[in-house]
Amino acid sequence: MSGSDTRLRVAIIGAGNIAERVHASFYHMCSDTHLVGICDNRPEQAQLLATKYGCEAFDDVDTMLSTLRPDVVSVCSPNRFHYQHVLTALAAGCHVMCEKPPAMSPAEANEMRLAARKAKKVLAYDFHHRFALDVQLLREQVAAGTLGEVYVTTARALRRCGVPGWGVFTNKTLQGGGPLIDIGIHMLDAALFVLGFPAVKCVTAHSFQKLGTTKSNGQFGTWDPASYSVEDALFATLEFHNGGILRLETSFALNIPEQSIMNVQFCGDKAGATMFPAHIYQDDAGQLVTLMQRETADDLRHARSMAAFIDHVKGSPVALAEAEQGYEIQRLVQAIYDAAEQGVTVAL
Ligand SMILES: NC(=O)c1ccc[n+]([C@@H]2O[C@H](COP(=O)([O-])OP(=O)(O)OC[C@H]3O[C@@H](n4cnc5c(N)ncnc54)[C@H](O)[C@@H]3O)[C@@H](O)[C@H]2O)c1
Known part of the structure; x- marks a missing residue:
């Protein structure tokens, strides 16, 4: 100043x-x-x-x-x-x-x-996703017990063909990995934030490199398949000490019908919730009942961060x-990559 x-x-x-x-x-x-x-x-x-x-x-x-x-x-x-x-x-x-x-x-x-x-x-x-009003609302409601015990969470950061065509996102030496460390980490962070960062017991994972090395253009431009050195899809399961699980699905390229999915679903024993836009619901004799809903997802999350x-x-x-939470997230990312690469369950 x-x-x-x-x-x-x-x-x-x-x-x-x-x-x-x-x-x-x-x-x-x-x-x-x-x-x-x-x-x-x-x-x-x-x-x-x-x-x-x-x-x-x-x-x-x-x-x-x-x-x-x-x-x-x-x-x-x-x-x-x-x-x-x-x-x-x-x-x-x-x-x-x-x-x-x-x-x-x-x-x-x-x-x-x-x-x-x-x-x-x-x-x-x-x-920045944890600064979305949707995520803040879900955090408040999970903490207040509206969902009951949340025992299954599914976090998805999936692209059908969205390998970044700029920067160094396909270079493992400069990026550390592919969709997990680039976009999966966002939904992992937002999901853990809503859950209140429960302690993780162990991790299993599978990663694939099937399309990044054979295709060369998509939603975000072109890339060189010959130098593509990161995973193009990864699927992980985190087991929490509280008995719950979180499934993480992430891809730069995967043959799915949607162009892109960035969302998290929480299943509790009282209610379920979807993150973007925030929607909390439960079943009443086979009918879906909305308990709380935001009309549209908050798109000011980056400015809020x-x-x-x-x-x-x-x-x-x-x-x-x-920084403390950043370290915890980095430990999980490493555990997921280790589990995928070594084909073992990694304890934390
Ligand atoms: N929060 C988000 O949603 C979000 C979105 C996109 C990117 N990112 C992150 O932001 C970072 C950059 O991504 P990007 O999309 O802007 O990539 P980019 O390639 O467009 O920009 C990176 C810039 O850094 C420069 N650079 C490279 N090495 C440097 C060095 N040693 N010193 C100074 N500058 C250097 C490059 O020349 C380039 O201009 C990555 O870590 C990425 O994960 C976050």
């Missing part, structure tokens, strides 16, 4: 799709923030966004942080770089909003969590997808 300008000075690392679509546009319109710099290892990409938002462009993270001394940093680089960019930003005294997934491994996410604690800075992850982060940085006790 400088002079009479009390706005938080913000810088962004990684000037790609999510930086432009969510982070830069949010900081630009938020009255509490002033976007001062954008960094990308592709200088022309940093310049493109910096020109659009009237801030400085950099191609080196350290130079940007030492020159601008921002209060807040958004990390929007590919997964492989989250760890190093988050640690660098925390060491420079910044609060950090990092894109999901937190990192490439639980060990990295653990270090990031400890570094934030030591620096006494906020480290939040952009698990960003606003919660800034409010929290400013001192409001707003709940976040914070």
Whole structure:
């Protein structure tokens, strides 16, 4: 902050799709923030966004942080770089909003969590679906017991042919995996949030690489099947210590009739619920009875996630997808990949 300008000075690392679509546009319109710099290892990409938002462009993270001394940093680089960019930003005294997934491994996410604690800075992850009013409503109702004991949850993040045609999403070395770490993680997080993060006992999983290496174009453009190195579909079952199970189904490519499904269904012994839009229902002698319903799913969830982060940085006790939970999610993602790759049940 400088002079009479009390706005938080913000810088962004990684000037790609999510930086432009969510982070830069949010900081630009938020009255509490002033976007001062954008960094990308592709200088022309940093310049493109910096020109659009009237801030400085950099191609080196350290130079940007030492020159601008921002209060807040958004990390929007590919997964492989989250760890190093988050640690660098925390060491420079910044609060950090990092894109999901937190990192490439639980060990990295653990270090990031400890570094934030030591620096006494906020480290939040952009698990934005939990900020949807639908998800918040279901969390309240599950906590209030409206569904009774929730014993089966099905989380789906499925695309018929939606391999991302931009970025490095098909590169295991830079991304850590395919649909599980990219989109499945979103529905896993939202489902666990609604359930109140019950302790996981063990995980089994199966992953497939059938279509990403043979097809080359779809809903989100084209990709190179020869260098496709991530799973294209994965199915996991999480067993909770409370006796319940969560089934996770996720794909970039899978022969299903729907183009895309991003939703979660909860089955309790008193009622069931669907997440998007929030709908709570039960059976009455064979008839479906609605107990609660939102007409349409909340589409402001991404802005709400960003606003919660800034409010929290400013001192409001707003709940976040914070570093501790990010670490837990990363442990589960690793357990699911280990279970799939080794064909074993992984205990947590
Ligand atoms: N929350 C969400 O719904 C959501 C949606 C999309 C992407 N994401 C996440 O955001 C991140 C970026 O995804 P994207 O779709 O914007 O990808 P992208 O490829 O469009 O953007 C990434 C940018 O980072 C830059 N970059 C690469 N290495 C860098 C480095 N070492 N230093 C600085 N910049 C570097 C690239 O040049 C690129 O411009 C990923 O982690 C992804 O999982 C989250």
